[in-house]
Amino acid sequence: MLPPEELINFIETEDNFLIATHINPDGDGIGSSIALSMSLQVLGKKTVLLCKDLVPGQYKFLPGNESFYTLEQLKAQETKFKDYKNLILVDCNDLDRISDSTPTLNYSSSAVIDHHASERPFGNIRWVVPDAAATGLMIYYLIKRLGIKLTYEMAVNLYAAIAVDTGNFRYENTTSSVLRVASDLIDAGARPYVIYRHLFEAWSEGRFNLFMQVLNTLEKKDKIAIVKVTRKMFEDTSTSAEDTEHFVEFLKIMADVDVSVLFREIDDTHYKISLRSKDDIDVAIVAEAFGGGGHKNAAGCRIKADFETAKKELIGKIKQIMLN
């Protein structure tokens, strides 16, 4: 996986970079951005890390995470950063992914480094590799191409990025190159178990209780497993929507479940729905039918109806897809 020469030129020629990742940032967005920033600094460049949202608690173990600015903080110090005219989007490929409202970033050139497929091209230089398991993998190859020695800090960030986007090497995107890169990152100092623990073994007791309450709502029929999380459950357990991460995926642990669904109650007639599937069942099609979207095996949408109606409509669509 070779970065385009124009990206290399861009990095080698310019001096000041704004590095921005997407809203609701995940480990791949954050880890990749930090590792890119650190490697540009090795080349003597100046960098600013940007994200609309604060770094979520579970990623605070990543070395360098404290360097992120929110878009607001950047704006408040506009004068200080007025020379940063080169924007690099990381783990996303359009401006609307870095902010809900149009951000007022001042930049003259822009580049994109991402592994999501996109419909609306943005950026003077685009390096988008949908086949890459994680943006962290692309940053690894970029660092190699730039001839920079991997530091411990870069290795931890990139290993975490890859671990998050491959489900710790269990998803279908886990290729031999993914494991070869990860093994290189271990040689550079990344410790698999320590990182795993931070990423996947950091549930609060409230989150654990929420998990049990959610599992207790399980309905299973025709290889479809459905659970529900309500506002009351969040209240009872002092948790919030982000604590439901991985819940819907967990249902796939059952051999006879091919599609798993989490209904999150927004209000009595409004549900946010997460879908997961095994193998070739394409739940993105299901999500799109309700105005949502996503990937083949992981997608989401919203339905404005009471729970029973929403469930019935959704199951109908899922069954249609499963027949194909």
Place this chain on the structure above:
Amino acid sequence: MLPPEELINFIETEDNFLIATHINPDGDGIGSSIALSMSLQVLGKKTVLLCKDLVPGQYKFLPGNESFYTLEQLKAQETKFKDYKNLILVDCNDLDRISDSTPTLNYSSSAVIDHHASERPFGNIRWVVPDAAATGLMIYYLIKRLGIKLTYEMAVNLYAAIAVDTGNFRYENTTSSVLRVASDLIDAGARPYVIYRHLFEAWSEGRFNLFMQVLNTLEKKDKIAIVKVTRKMFEDTSTSAEDTEHFVEFLKIMADVDVSVLFREIDDTHYKISLRSKDDIDVAIVAEAFGGGGHKNAAGCRIKADFETAKKELIGKIKQIMLN
């Protein structure tokens, strides 16, 4: 990791091999044995795969698993196998690990390939590497040393062996060599997600219900999480002891749990106990205090007392260890 030359000589010189793995076989024992057997067959050797127990259902996807004989089946066909005089123990290193009673195996030479530390040496040739994450890793290096090309079937067996013993690359034994070997196995045809699904996403509905019942017994205090499984729960959910695999480990998902414990009721005054711990907390010491044993982060023992007494005694010992 180089196999000893005497093992290479043994394999190259002899023609007929009995390959035996331990009772209650796991993925590492089964996968390693099958891959070893297949590679010896490539060299023109004759092999018989042995295990006291039948291959558990979850490992039936491993190519070649149908070649296993139980010790009874071997005995019934004694004449057919009378020339098999070379015994290789795989993933265990003493005869008492391949059968509860002394097996009546006829062999003249014996070798051991294992990654468990042992106290009672057995075998004319011993290749025991406690630092190896899995016996599957050792078999991989042996196959390389023998100059044999990895087949798809060997790769699947070895990948599964390694995935089981590293918790799909999340335990502390996950080194850069582990990932490098795994990536080689993918290149030879092993498919990470397919194997993961067979190993870790094959729960029956009964097992899922058992899991929920067990989680509902959770007691948590001073970073120790305790759950219990009773005979009635097994009955209610049509499950058995082997269905509790991974339950005790799951509790470590909580950030503030350092030791997790599963009590399995044998009868009202007899419990089998599984212990897991994080980092440097050595639960093997706890298990040994009650006549059991194991590794630093995974151990087991039995206590003959009613539940409350057993729990009290165990917690006392755990707290002692945690203070050190």
